[in-house]
Amino acid sequence: MAGLPTLSDPAPGRGRSPARARSPATPRKGPSRGGWPTALVEWFQREARPLPWRETRDPYRILVAEVLLQQTRVDQALPFYHRFLRRFPTLDALARAREPSVLKAWEGAGYYARARHLHALARTLVREQGGRFPRSARELSTLPGVGPYTSRAVAALAFGERVVALDSNGVRVLSRLELSKGGPAELGERADRALGELPPRAFNEALMEFGQRYCLPRRPRCRECPLRGECLAVRKLADPGVFPPRRPAPARVREEEGRGVLVSPGGRVLLHRRPSRGLLGGLWELPGGRIRAGEEPRSGVVRTWKASTGIATRVVAELGRLEQEYSHRHVVVHVFQLAARGRVPQEVASARWVRASDLPRLALPRVVHRMRPWIEEVLRRHRAGEEGTPGSFAPGRVKRNPRGPFGRGGNGA
Numbered sequence: 001m002a003g004l005p006t007l008s009d010p011a012p013g014r015g016r017s018p019a020r021a022r023s024p025a026t027p028r029k030g031p032s033r034g035g036w037p038t039a040l041v042e043w044f045q046r047e048a049r050p051l052p053w054r055e056t057r058d059p060y061r062i063l064v065a066e067v068l069l070q071q072t073r074v075d076q077a078l079p080f081y082h083r084f085l086r087r088f089p090t091l092d093a094l095a096r097a098r099e100p101s102v103l104k105a106w107e108g109a110g111y112y113a114r115a116r117h118l119h120a121l122a123r124t125l126v127r128e129q130g131g132r133f134p135r136s137a138r139e140l141s142t143l144p145g146v147g148p149y150t151s152r153a154v155a156a157l158a159f160g161e162r163v164v165a166l167d168s169n170g171v172r173v174l175s176r177l178e179l180s181k182g183g184p185a186e187l188g189e190r191a192d193r194a195l196g197e198l199p200p201r202a203f204n205e206a207l208m209e210f211g212q213r214y215c216l217p218r219r220p221r222c223r224e225c226p227l228r229g230e231c232l233a234v235r236k237l238a239d240p241g242v243f244p245p246r247r248p249a250p251a252r253v254r255e256e257e258g259r260g261v262l263v264s265p266g267g268r269v270l271l272h273r274r275p276s277r278g279l280l281g282g283l284w285e286l287p288g289g290r291i292r293a294g295e296e297p298r299s300g301v302v303r304t305w306k307a308s309t310g311i312a313t314r315v316v317a318e319l320g321r322l323e324q325e326y327s328h329r330h331v332v333v334h335v336f337q338l339a340a341r342g343r344v345p346q347e348v349a350s351a352r353w354v355r356a357s358d359l360p361r362l363a364l365p366r367v368v369h370r371m372r373p374w375i376e377e378v379l380r381r382h383r384a385g386e387e388g389t390p391g392s393f394a395p396g397r398v399k400r401n402p403r404g405p406f407g408r409g410g411n412g413a
């Protein structure tokens, strides 16, 4: 396979065939001469997966991969990696982009602050450093949004600096192999010692991949592990899967939201842009918000619609209900078709009237993609002049407002 790092870290484009890279591991029975670090790199040479960011030394492409992989599994990250780089193939292209385009290219990958930080970083590098990356972890870590892990990963993988980037996989593997309960500082020192004279690129990639494929968080594959003979945890603990001890995950908070579809006479729906900072920052959603404890969803959507848009509405029909998981929240979303009470402003702060054909161009959270069939059905019925509750939607009843929902003169939306 082209570009796989080896013990001597050859230049990209040279390496082993994919067939050989997929050959099975051979569990080692006893300690190897170079200890676990050498055995780990040797394992990587035999088994490394062919991944596109291993085919390059371009710091920009490596940075994009590292940022994506911080919250996303390798198999899930691959399509987003390709799509983002097709859209922004260079640091310069990303720096010139507008934020909505960047968010659209990141759409579906989640944790959108990562895309905004990448964008800000590209602009800083182009504006202040002529588009050149600093080559050391120390200098990289001074850039906006670049933490210790990312700076070390880019320095090691793109520039071959002799540093180790410890992600959660690396921490787990190292802790088990050396049966260490040490904190980040101690583990960092252990990792640097383990790297020794081994090639930093291969060592870092190996540590990450080994944690994803063998030394799994709860059920490590110890019986078939190629480092079994080097591992203190498997030698001394009945169940290495409980080591290092984990803090219990916080329980997800259950919340309810009301979201509303309001159609203009011109056949557009109002979408609201979320604040740039925070969860799903900068993405477009149906107006509405959180329903209070004890509040009816129908009342809640009318109240929150008024609060977020200034527009008084009434519920026409309930379109449906869906549930969405976030890292710390379980959200039940009630979606309604609304009609305006009185005139509706043409301009609404942080919002935009959009056609159905605009939806694919906007960066939408996953939950809004799930609502799209409902939104499109309401728009279709509006175009067809079919006022009334869509047959597949339940329950609800439409009453025609004799003056029209947008008042005299409309709003051009």
Ligand code: SF4
Pocket (backbone or CB within 6 Å): 173, 176, 177, 214, 215, 216, 220, 221, 222, 223, 225, 226, 227, 228, 231, 232, 233, 234, 240
């Ligand atoms: S033997 Fe088990 S705990 Fe030890 S490194 Fe291998 S998979 Fe991890």
